[in-house]
Amino acid sequence: MTKIYIPLDMAAVAMGADRLAAAVAKEAAARGQQVEIVRNGSRGMLWLEPLIEVETPAGRVGYGPAKVKDVASLFDAGFLTGGAHALSIGVVEEHPWMKRQNRFTFVRCGVIDPLSVADYEAHDGFKGLKRAFEIGSAAIVDEVAKSGLRGRGGAGFPTGIKWKTVADCAPGQKYVVVNADEGDSGTFADRMIMEGDPLSLIEGMTICGYAIGASKGYVYLRSEYPVVAKVFQAAIEKARDAGWLGQNIKGSGFDFDVELRIGAGAYVCGEETSLLESLEGKRGIVRAKPPLPAHVGLFGKPTVVNNVLSMATVPMILEKGAKHYADLGVGRSRGTMPLQIAGNVKFGGLFETDFGIPLGTIVNDIAGGTRTGRPVKAVQVGGPLGAYVPVSLFDLPFDYEAFAAKDSLIGHGGLVVFDDTIDMLWMARFGMEFCAIESCGKCTPCRIGSTRGVETIDKIRNGQDVEKNIELLKDLCHTMKFGSLCALGGFAPYPVESALRHFPEDFRKSALEAAE
Numbered sequence: 171m172t173k174i175y176i177p178l179d180m181a182a183v184a185m186g187a188d189r190l191a192a193a194v195a196k197e198a199a200a201r202g203q204q205v206e207i208v209r210n211g212s213r214g215m216l217w218l219e220p221l222i223e224v225e226t227p228a229g230r231v232g233y234g235p236a237k238v239k240d241v242a243s244l245f246d247a248g249f250l251t252g253g254a255h256a257l258s259i260g261v262v263e264e265h266p267w268m269k270r271q272n273r274f275t276f277v278r279c280g281v282i283d284p285l286s287v288a289d290y291e292a293h294d295g296f297k298g299l300k301r302a303f304e305i306g307s308a309a310i311v312d313e314v315a316k317s318g319l320r321g322r323g324g325a326g327f328p329t330g331i332k333w334k335t336v337a338d339c340a341p342g343q344k345y346v347v348v349n350a351d352e353g354d355s356g357t358f359a360d361r362m363i364m365e366g367d368p369l370s371l372i373e374g375m376t377i378c379g380y381a382i383g384a385s386k387g388y389v390y391l392r393s394e395y396p397v398v399a400k401v402f403q404a405a406i407e408k409a410r411d412a413g414w415l416g417q418n419i420k421g422s423g424f425d426f427d428v429e430l431r432i433g434a435g436a437y438v439c440g441e442e443t444s445l446l447e448s449l450e451g452k453r454g455i456v457r458a459k460p461p462l463p464a465h466v467g468l469f470g471k472p473t474v475v476n477n478v479l480s481m482a483t484v485p486m487i488l489e490k491g492a493k494h495y496a497d498l499g500v501g502r503s504r505g506t507m508p509l510q511i512a513g514n515v516k517f518g519g520l521f522e523t524d525f526g527i528p529l530g531t532i533v534n535d536i537a538g539g540t541r542t543g544r545p546v547k548a549v550q551v552g553g554p555l556g557a558y559v560p561v562s563l564f565d566l567p568f569d570y571e572a573f574a575a576k577d578s579l580i581g582h583g584g585l586v587v588f589d590d591t592i593d594m595l596w597m598a599r600f601g602m603e604f605c606a607i608e609s610c611g612k613c614t615p616c617r618i619g620s621t622r623g624v625e626t627i628d629k630i631r632n633g634q635d636v637e638k639n640i641e642l643l644k645d646l647c648h649t650m651k652f653g654s655l656c657a658l659g660g661f662a663p664y665p666v667e668s669a670l671r672h673f674p675e676d677f678r679k680s681a682l683e684a685a686e
Contacts (some may be wrong), residue, residue, distance in 0.1 A: 171204045172250045175223035175230065177280070179212035179365050180397045181358070186237060187220040193238045194222070197245055205250070211366015213280035214520030215267050218259065226252040229261040267517065270536070272498065274506045275483045276522050279366035285404050287412040290369045296414060298485030302377045303422045310381040311337050314484060316492035318504030322359075323349055323440070323477035324552070324581045324657060326503075326570045329484075332474055335464040337382040339472040346378045346387035347449065347468055347475045351433055351440040353392060354553025356512035357584035360478035362520055364391075364398045367482070368405035372415065372428055374481035377488060378474055379426040387428045388468070390445050393435045403430050437608040441656045442475040444610060455610040456656040477582070479508060500526035503569035513549070513586035514540045530564030533587055544589040548672070550597075552581025554604045555661035557668035558594065577671075579664060594673035599627040601665035605650075605658060616659025619650040623666065630677055640670065640677060 176182075176191045191207055198205045213221060213232075221234035222244070231252040233244060240257060247255040259265055273279075282289045290296070302310050315330025336344060348371065352360040364371060375387040391399055406428050409415040417425045436454045438444045443457035446468050467473025483505070487495050495505045503525035509532060511518050516538030533539070533549055540546055548558040557578040559566065566572055573580050588597075602623035611617045623646050629639045647663035654660040670677060 171206050173206050173208055173225040174250075175208045175210045175225075177212045177220060177366075178209035178284075178397065178401065179219070180361060180395070181216050182212055182219040182221070183397060185219045185235065189238050190220050190222070190236055190241070193241045197241050201245060203245070203250065208283045210282065211279045211284055212362055212520075213262060213268065214276070214362065214522075215265070215517070216519040217517055221259075221262075222249075223262055224249055224252060228252060229263060232259045232262040232265070233257040234259065267519070267521070267536075271522050272506055272524055273522050274486055274495070274498070275370075275479055276363065276367070276508055276520065277486070278370065279362060282367065284366050284368055284401060285408055287369065287408050287414070290367075294489060295369055295485075296373055298488035299373050299377055299380075299414075300420075301488050302380055303420075303424070307337065307381045307383065310377060310488065313488060313492045314381075317487045317495040318499070318502070319480060319483060319487060319495065320503070320570070321477055322479035322507075322582060324579070324661075326580065329476060329480050332464060332476070333378065333381055335462070336384075336472045336474050339465065341383060343469075343471045344382055344384035345468040345471055345473040346375050346382070346384050347442075347446065347473055348375060348387065348389045348478055348481050349440060349442060349445055349475060350389050350391040350395075350398075350478050351437075351445060352395075352478070352582070353437045353440050354555075354582050354584050356550070356586040357510050357553060357582045358512075359508040359510050359520055359583060361395055361398055363478055363482050364395075364402050368402045369409060369414075370482045370485055371402075371478060372405060372409050374484040375428055376415070376419065376426050377484050378476070378481065380422075380424050382472075382474055384474070385425050385427070387426065388449055389428065389430050390439070390449055391430060391432055393432050399430065399432060406430065436610070437604075438610045438656070438658050441658060443656070445475065446473070453610075455612045456658075458655065479582075498524045500524075500567060500569050501571055503571065507568065507580070507583050509536075509568070510582070510584045511537045511587075512584065514542055514589050515587045516541050525569045526567045528564065529559060529566045529568060530561075532568065532585065533564065537585075537587065540587065540589045542589050542591075544591065546587060547590040547592050548588050548594065550586045550588070550665065551584070552579035552664075553584050554601060555579070555658070555664055556581050556584075557664045558588075558597065558672065559668070560672040562672075577664065577667065579661065594669040594676040595627065595631055595679070598666045598669040598677075599624060599631070601662060601669075602627060605662035609658060613653070613655035613659060615650045615653035616655070616662070619646050619654075619659065620662060622646055623650075623662075627666075636678060644670065
């Protein structure tokens, strides 16, 4: 029986993958062809979605982007045996987009059946957890620390330090919390891993629980991800049924379970203390720190809060060893980063590679430049609160410290590309308006500063006391950056300041037009 892979990934579904799967099944039945349709995750080549893959002796051959109207011609061309067709991309693993990557966290994504424990185990799944049980809690924490793994949610905090802090707390109730509130524009890596390889996240959480002495884990998922919710809940149940969650996991004597919780859609709940408030059933507003969540977290107990990508990477680190991971990357940015390439680009999608790759290589080479064919003007890295990086800085290596030195952020690894038609004044306004809308309202610099920022930018746009208001805007940004309680208000100035610094002409254009 021939295996056909058609993604259940939200991006593929949005492009008609569900209809395509139904059409392929119907056509196969009509032709008397015995096929098994596997709903896998996406490979990350989003411009080719929906991508059909067929298992052949030569490897998995891909066809995309495929539509329902293409199904009959695919069968006519003998695609079940890898036959030639206009939509063929050849063996998927040999495609240039795939061959250039170093897939570590995403090694199974798009390859396996995400809801098959047997398929996961056949692709080295749960090897990390087995080793964790062998080496013990202290050695696990030491391994994660030595790997150099850092948080992928924005701040880049060393994961090992966070785990050790919780592990060193007095024995008792502790929690593992995963932040899956992926709200940054141009980011989709969390969604892809939870749809395409959800058991890796469950395995990582279980390893963390064993390392720190926690028996319960929560995944906080954004409400805008309904496919993820369905897939991940099913994955939890499959793991339980197979004995990889619950009491006495695989005879280890360790009890651990995972619960999925759905947020209400507040961007600020991507901040760890707001997330914890929401998990407790309260309004998602920021907590003052200290105390840190590692000491006083969920329900007042010591808690590890990690991003999806950080936690899903842990099983591979335990399986292959800390040195294998630490040998990748540059400086203090060790390992790999799943880049999420979006915006005005020819080739958008997920590309995992070692830290240190130049930004210009990502935008001009991997992404293929702009889809419009016009020159690139800027790329925003790190979501709606990330800085706008001009072409003059495209030699910047993709690592935390290099970006921080240029007043920029890596954040969650999202890149949104703009061509030369974009008005950076408008983009600065969007950053401030976004903060004003999403602010939890707890601290004055964020709540009031963002609103005043929008008003000030509107005055600049209208040519009103431009130089005076530009200085006022800079002062507002300084106040927000250093006076806000959390990163929402603290990072909101980054897009504004970077637009002012690199594209000053866009702020003075309105005044010149008014003078003319």
